[in-house]
Structure formats: structure tokens, C-alpha cells
Amino acid sequence: xxxxxxxxxxxxxxxxxxxxxxxxxxxxxxxxxxxxxxxxxxxxxxxxxxxxxxxxxxxxxxxxxxxxxxxxxxxxxxxxxxxxxxxxxxxxxxxxxxxxxxxxxxxxxxxxxxxxxxxxxxxxxxxxxxxxxxxxxxxxxxxxxxxxxxxxxxxxxxxxxxxxxxxxxxxxxxxxxxxxxxxxxxxxxxxxxxxxxxxxxxxxxxxxxxxxxxxxxxxxxxxxxxxxxxxxxxxxxxxxxxxxxxxxxxxxxxxxxxxxxxxxxxxxxxxxxxxxxxxxxx
Amino acid sequence: xxxxxxxxxxxxxxxxxxxxxxxxxxxxxxxxxxxxxxxxxxxxxxxxxxxxxxxxxxxxxxxxxxxxxxxxxxxxxxxxxxxxxxxxxxxxxxxxxxxxxxxxxxxxxxxxxxxxxxxxxxxxxxxxxxxxxxxxxxxxxxxxxxxxxxxxxxx
Numbered sequence: 001x002x003x004x005x006x007x008x009x010x011x012x013x014x015x016x017x018x019x020x021x022x023x024x025x026x027x028x029x030x031x032x033x034x035x036x037x038x039x040x041x042x043x044x045x046x047x048x049x050x051x052x053x054x055x056x057x058x059x060x061x062x063x064x065x066x067x068x069x070x071x072x073x074x075x076x077x078x079x080x081x082x083x084x085x086x087x088x089x090x091x092x093x094x095x096x097x098x099x100x101x102x103x104x105x106x107x108x109x110x111x112x113x114x115x116x117x118x119x120x121x122x123x124x125x126x127x128x129x130x131x132x133x134x135x136x137x138x139x140x141x142x143x144x145x146x147x148x149x150x151x152x153x154x155x156x157x158x159x160x161x162x163x164x165x166x167x168x169x170x171x172x173x174x175x176x177x178x179x180x181x182x183x184x185x186x187x188x189x190x191x192x193x194x195x196x197x198x199x200x201x202x203x204x205x206x207x208x209x210x211x212x213x214x215x216x217x218x219x220x221x222x223x224x225x226x227x228x229x230x231x232x233x234x235x236x237x238x239x240x241x242x243x244x245x246x247x248x249x250x251x252x253x254x255x256x257x258x259x260x261x262x263x264x265x266x267x268x269x270x271x272x273x274x275x276x277x278x279x280x281x282x
Numbered sequence: 283x284x285x286x287x288x289x290x291x292x293x294x295x296x297x298x299x300x301x302x303x304x305x306x307x308x309x310x311x312x313x314x315x316x317x318x319x320x321x322x323x324x325x326x327x328x329x330x331x332x333x334x335x336x337x338x339x340x341x342x343x344x345x346x347x348x349x350x351x352x353x354x355x356x357x358x359x360x361x362x363x364x365x366x367x368x369x370x371x372x373x374x375x376x377x378x379x380x381x382x383x384x385x386x387x388x389x390x391x392x393x394x395x396x397x398x399x400x401x402x403x404x405x406x407x408x409x410x411x412x413x414x415x416x417x418x419x420x421x422x423x424x425x426x427x428x429x430x431x432x433x434x435x436x437x
Contacts, residue, residue, distance in 0.1 A: 007283065007300035007346040034342040037303060038323045051300070053347055078336065100412030101394055102327060105336035106343060187411040188325045 002040035002048070009053045013136050013165070016052055020161050021138070023050045029163050030054075031074050031111035034103055035120075059110070059165055069169040073110025077122070080109060089172040092180035092196040096125035100187055110164045113146070116156040119190040119216040123150075125180045127213035127223055128196035129169045137162035150220035175201045175208075179277045182215070183269050185260065191216045192261045195273040199281055205236050212245075217253035217270055224249045231278075238282045246274050285349045289314070290358030298345050305329035305340030308355060316356035316385045320414075327413030330386040330393075331355050337393030339412075356385035359392065368392060368430050377426035379417035387413050387423055401431045 007030075010016045020027050027050040030036055039045050059072035062083050071080065081097040081104060084090035097104060099121065112122040113133065123146070131146045138161045146167075149156050158164070172178065182194030193216050200209040210231040212224045227248035234242070255266035287294045289312060296311045308314045308331065317340055320328035324342035331340045332354040359366035365373065368388055378384045387410060394409035395401055401409075406427045415423070 002301055004300035007344060009346075030344065030347070033344045033347055034324050034339065036344075037342045040301070041323045051344070053344075055347065101390060101409055102330055102337050102339045102342075102412045103324065105393075106338045188327075188414065 002043075002045050004051060005049045007051050007053065009056050011056050013057065016054070016057075016163060017136065017138060017161060019050065019052050020163070025160060026050055027052055029110075029114070031108040032076065032106040033111075034107045035111055035115060035117075039115075054110075054163075057165070060108075064171070067171045069171060071109055071167045071169070073113075073164045073166060074108050075110075077104035077107050077109070077112075080122075089176045089178060092125040092128050092178040092198055093122075093169075095180040096121040096182075096194075096196065109167055113149075113167065114156065114158060114164050116150055116152070116154045116220065118150075118153065118218060118221050119194075120221075121180070121182060121191065121194055121215065123221045124194050124213045124215035125178075125196045126167065126169070127221055128178060128180075128198040128211045129172070130211060132168045133164055134166035134168060135162045136165050143168075147223060150222075153219040172198070173200055177201065177281050179280055181273050181277050183273060190260070193217050193255070193266050193270045193273055195270065195277050197274075197277045197281065199231065199236070201236060201281075205282065207231050207234050207236055212249060212274070214249065214253055214270065217255045217266060219254070222252065224252045226252065227274075236278075236281050239279060242275065242278045245278065246271055249274050283346065285346055287312075287345070287348060287353060288351070289353045290355060291352075300344075300346060302345045303341050304331065304333075304343040304345045304348050304353070307345040308340060308353075314355050314357050318382055318385055320382070320386075325414075326383075326386075327390060327410075328383055328386040330389040330413065332389055332393040335393065335396065337390045354389070354392070356389055359388070366392070367433075368395075368427070371426040371430035372423070375422055375426035375429055377419065377422040379415075379419050383413060383415040383417075387415070391427055395427075399431050399433060401427060403428065 028048045030051040059074035061072040063070040077097040084094040112120045133144045178198040180196040182191040196213045198211045199207050210228045212227050215221045227245045230245045255263045257263045308317045318328035320326035322341050324339040329340035334351045406424050
């Protein structure tokens with residue numbers, strides 16, 4: 001049974017860390033709360049006794065600096081979507097944040113990044129931007145590359161006494177286009193596969209830099225580096241087939257069989273989505 | 283734990299368990315049974331309430347986290363015995379069958395429309411994509427909101 005002893009609204013970073021120390025593994029961070037209720041319902045949080053709410057820490061912000069975007073861990077999907085919905089350079093970020101209204105109004109970027117669940121959408125988009133995480137812990141602050149963050153299903157490099165406060169995204173250079181697309185059977189369900197692609201094009205439409213990230217296609221969200229290499233140097237034109245890029249993506253992913261979709265179906269959907277995203281990049 | 287909730291402009295001091303969700307507290311502690319419980323994990327929309335002007339799933343919100351925020355439930359929409367125009371539009375257009383999803387639908391739309399009247403059909407569909415109606419009465423619901431947008435009723 002999910003039964004708490006305490007629900008604490010912490011007032012400072014130090015207070016969060018001291019509560020985590022006091023309770024050892026029994027204290028967890030809550031942000032929007034949307035995922036926690038689902039995990040609790042499945043009996044996955046029975047050993048959690050204390051929840052630490054971060055709403056008083058002022059982590060709900062999107063700040064733009066010269067070469068950096070800083071997004072607070074408690075920023076809701078709605079706020080991110082509203083901020084970036086009309087900017088093609090941030091297309092993947094805006095689209096991944098555009099969940100169903102009741103979830104996007106509550107769920108936060110930090111709550112989406114930290115659990116290490118491969119079917120959540122924002123980590124896929126964030127991977128396509130080469131994002132970094134700012135983490136606070138007993139030893140102070142440290143910076144983690146998102147690309148090195150996910151180790152296995154529900155398993156990240158975040159240590160037991162650490163928590164996320166900020167996500168940093170390098171400001172996309174001129175010529176950047178970014179897209180995110182996912183396929184769902186029902187709007188309230190989890191995606192079958194999601195794909196985020198961020199590319200940089202020169203004046204002749206040639207791809208000079210590329211990052212491709214895939215979600216719901218293995219135990220972690222992942223980058224398809226080989227596919228990225230194959231995309232670089234190619235001219236991006238509408239309706240062009242990128243068979244070798246798609247093939248490299250498919251060789252990387254390892255989707256599961258479950259009640260939503262078979263491995264074969266997920267691979268098929270992945271192929272269609274990657275092709276579709278690449279076609280739309282011109 | 284003791285918390286203070288602002289629900290429909292009334293202040294309630296209540297005693298809850300730390301893990302209680304907002305939908306349960308509204309129904310069981312405050313006896314506001316208009317907020318329905320459907321799936322209990324944030325997938326059907328029947329428990330939607332508006333917190334600080336935004337629609338959220340009541341079953342996926344910790345009651346303790348809603349302290350200090352302004353909560354509106356379906357009971358808070360009508361004023362002085364008069365239905366809210368959105369409720370009136372649902373009634374006039376027959377936008378319900380069994381009625382179980384209706385409070386959630388109306389609260390989602392109330393939160394999304396935020397008083398706007400220039401809503402397109404696509405915006406309405408986007409707004410209610412987190413709400414499930416198992417009588418499949420979506421067409422009538424969309425018609426009702428379009429009717430509300432025009433500021434009229436079809437009687």
C-alpha cells in the first residue's frame with residue numbers, strides 16, 4: 001500500500017537534502033504529481049514514506065541567456081509549450097510538451113526527466129538538443145550530460161541524495177530545425193514510439209549537424225548516433241527518402257512486446273515516424 | 283495532516299492523510315460529489331477540476347499540493363441558482379447521455395476556454411482530448427461548445 005507519513009513542502013535546497021538524508025531511501029521528490037499517482041497505483045512506491053514537494057523553491061521558469069536556455073525543474077509542460085510553440089528551432093521541445101491539457105498543466109519537465117521511463121516525451125526532445133542537467137546534492141551542485149544520464153529502465157546516474165533543479169539547453173544556432181512526433185493508439189495513452197530530430201542546415205539546405213532521439217523503443221530513451229552521422233552532409237529536400245538513415249535508427253532500437261504493441265509493430269511505426277520527420281525538415 | 287483548501291471561494295480547514303488525492307478529498311471530506319472518479323490514475327478526465335485557472339486531473343493531484351491555490355469544481359460554476367452559460371449550452375444541446383463524464387468535460391472546457399468565445403472546432407477537440415466519454419457523445423459536446431461560443435442557445 002502507498003501510505004505516507006509526511007508530505008513536506010520544502011523551503012530551500014538545503015532543506016530538501018536534509019529531509020532526504022534523514023529518511024534515507026524513503027523520501028522521494030514530487031513535482032507535478034501526475035506520474036507518482038500512476039506508479040503508486042501499480043504498487044511501485046510502497047517503500048516511500050515521505051514526499052518532498054518543490055513548489056516553494058521557485059523552480060518554475062524559462063530563462064533565455066546569450067547561448068543558453070535554462071528551464072527550472074518545476075516548469076510545467078504548458079508553460080514550455082506556450083513559450084516555444086511558434087519557434088521552429090524549438091519545435092521538438094514545444095511538441096513534446098503538448099500533452100493532453102490536464103497532464104500538461106500539472107506535469108513538470110523535471111518530473112518527466114528524472115524517473116528514467118522511456119515512454120515519457122520530453123526527454124526524447126531534450127536529447128535531440130544535447131541538454132544538460134543541473135543536480136543538487138550533499139556535495140553541492142553538479143552538471144550531467146543528458147546523453148549519459150539514462151542507464152537502464154528506471155535507473156539513472158542520479159544518486160540517492162541528489163535532485164534535479166534545472167535543465168540547460170544550448171541555444172540552437174541559426175539554421176536549426178527541430179521536430180518531435182509520436183504515435184499513440186489513444187490520446188490518453190502512452191506512445192508506441194516517439195521520435196525527435198534536431199538538425200542544422202546551411203544556405204544550400206545541406207545538413208551540417210544532426211541529433212536523432214527515440215523514445216518507447218527500448219529500456220531507455222536513446223540517441224541514434226550512427227543515423228546522425230549518415231544524415232550529416234545530406235541535402236534535405238521534401239519527399240526525399242533517407243533509407244540508410246532509417247535503417248541505422250532501426251538497427252539501434254530494441255522495442256519491447258507488450259499489450260499495446262508488438263516489437264515488429266513498434267519497429268514499423270518507428271520507420272514511418274523517422275521517415276516522416278525527415279521529410280518535414282526542409 | 284491539517285490543510286486549508288480554497289474550494290469555490292470557500293475556505294475549508296480539513297484533516298487529510300498525506301497521500302490523499304484531490305478528487306477523493308473533494309468527494310469524501312467536502313461532500314462535493316460532482317467531481318467523479320473514473321480510472322483513478324489520470325486517464326479518463328472524469329475527475330477534472332480547475333486549479334489556479336488550469337484544468338488538472340483531481341485524481342493525479344495531491345490534495346496537500348493544492349493548499350493555497352484556488353480550486354473550482356463543477357459545483358462552483360453556477361451562481362445564485364443560475365447555470366453557467368457553458369452548463370446551459372450542454373443542457374440545451376443534449377451534450378450528455380449517461381452524464382458521468384459531463385462534470386469533467388465542462389471543467390476541462392472551463393479551464394481551457396478561460397472565458398474566450400472565439401473557439402474553433404479544432405481547439406475544442408484539443409481541449410477535450412484528455413476526457414473520455416464512453417457513450418461516445420463527442421459530437422453533441424462539440425456542438426454545445428460552439429453554441430456557447432456564439433453566445434446563444436438553440437432553444
